[in-house]
Amino acid sequence: MELTGAQALIKSLEHEGVDTIFGLPGGAILPVYDPILDSPIRHILVRHEQGAGHMAEGYALASGRAGVAMVTSGPGATNIVTPIANAHMDSTPLVVVTGQVATASIGSDAFQECDITGITMGITKHNFLVQSAHDIPRAVAAAFHLATTGRPGPVLIDLPKDVAQSTMQWWYPSSVEELDLPGYQPASSIDGDALDRAVALIAASERPVLYVGGGTLKSRASAQLRAFVDRVRIPVVTTLMARGALPDSHEMNLGMPGMHGVYAAVTAMQKCDLLIALGARFDDRVTGQISSFAAGAKVIHVDVDPAEFHKVRRADVALQCDVATALGALDAAGAEPANLDVWWKEIRNWQERYPLVYDDPRPEGPLRPQHVIEAIAAKAPPGTIVAAGVGQHQMWASQHWRFEEPGTWINSGGAGTMGFGVPAAIGAKVAQPGRTVWCIDGDGCFQMTAQELTTARAEGIPIKVAILNNAYLGMVRQWQEMFYEERYSEVYLDADLPDYVKWAEAMGCVGLRARTLEEMHDVIERANEIDDVPVVIDFRTDASEKVFPMVASGASNDDIMVHPRQRSAAS
């Protein structure tokens, strides 16, 4: 069967089971947009290519499959660089197809030419510049293989226009060997000797902590984690990337560690004698000052990516495999710590003394952002997916939403990309149309990518967006208040400009606003009744609210600042 390169690309995507492409056409990718008309694949036309990338990320995080985005060359390609970098930091599987100028023009500064493989070299797991139509199936199959195996990540395929227009005899690789990736061997087996040492460390430990990271979700190890924890009764912390890996209602889950972590989670890590890191990478937002982080702990580090071992913290035992494999092996080997009653007593004491708290809501407003999140959560059906932007609202969402299932928390961790929330929520809703999807957003973040609500309305993707409108770039404001003597520099946004309700309506969404407690409950109820169009709610929240607990940047986790209300109780 003779196909054009463009047809081969679409057919290859179909072959990989792709059901949705997020994208926006232009000159260099034009040939590929023609066969899309004849394909069962759904194409979602975004309003900005950054939206396409974040939607593909949201889709990937909610489905566990690779998200796919397609854009044109030059500015189309550079507009999707931020999502690619974001996916690279968070190990999210993406396949991004960019159009490129014709091969004969490459290097001539042709119209809309840019070296996107060069630009994305450091922020993709790998990228390809396809040189002939015959190679398209191999490039697509290799891209999916790379994106979804080992440590997942974004892969970019740059497709010159003439390659899309030339013809090839259809074929598709039927084995990994045909992908021609001699340097890629992600599979690994567990080292028996290291496993024995891990079991011995666990047996000798009196104050262990399971430091559960995003790799646990990537390897779909939630059920195994739960079984393991139920048996060994080791306290668990779930990082920002791993919220939902173990239900928040589980008695052994201490919650989120790190800069804005729960006191008991942060302190248990500091005081533990054994840290079992499961698909976690000792990010500085978790460790604080590294020299004083968990200073008395031995470390067992489980990761599929051996380059993570000893990068930040030297591991006593490194197990190179995915989290599911490691938990299976530890279980089979009967890993079990000593009696942990004393340790648990200490932890329960921290939990009782320093729970997450916030000031009481006032009926007349302004609203407490934490209270808004809890009120939304209280009325959300089980399995609701929550996406967030980046800032205070993100930290409050992670702290105050109770995550009970994997794949229900979608956020930008490693890169901290403002504007991630709305498009990521749209992508998640496309992947899980049966679920309610809330985006907890900031007023600053919302303004970065809100135009994708037009996409959502046009495509019939009814997400719900809660803007925690504090009229500020709140997280930056918090730092200026605490560390720059309240000298507020370029952080004020104005709660009334833009008018979020009118803006939502202009995009074909329902726009609501809440200033008082009564209005808050009302609008949440109204939003829950709407399931055909997107809803945007402008919640007027208190600008002076700060995220606590907090460890100052670069400070030791020992110097965690709890909520002011809890400070007098501190010794």
Next chain:
Amino acid sequence: MTAPEPYAGVTTHTPVRHHILSVLVENKAGVLARIAGLFARRGFNIYSLAVAPAEGHARFSRVTIVVDAESAPLEQIVGQLNKLVNVVDIKDLAPRDALERELLLATLPVDDGNRAAVLEVVANAAASIVDVNATSLSVVLAGTPHACDLLERALEGFSDVELQRTGRVALPRLTQTESL
């Protein structure tokens, strides 16, 4: 059979703790940029780098990289390098275990005043004269990095020397089995 050559230790053009990585890569466009980019963005230092087609395969090249093992732990450098999809294999050679060679080319003016001294330096270094004209000559030395250092230092005594070195290539030394 000649005796195994002695280990020369630290040389002028490498830091105290250098390491040699012999990296087999796919012969694809952009591979060198991927390696150089990785070193640059991770803050690893390269002291020299030599590339050539690998033993008889058109598909692969061998890149010999002398790295500064003080700029980052060697295991980090190797671990990150290994993640490049086009990197097929990495052999990590401690200087002591490596058979290293480098090429030095130099051109310098000669006249009746210095000809004898130049020839003596060339002879002592076991270098060869490979090009001459009325006013200059060119010498070449293929030798250990240490031997190249010595020649370079000796040539510093002359004026207007134009000198280039290739950076080293390396293979593991053969293990010496006990003979019965």
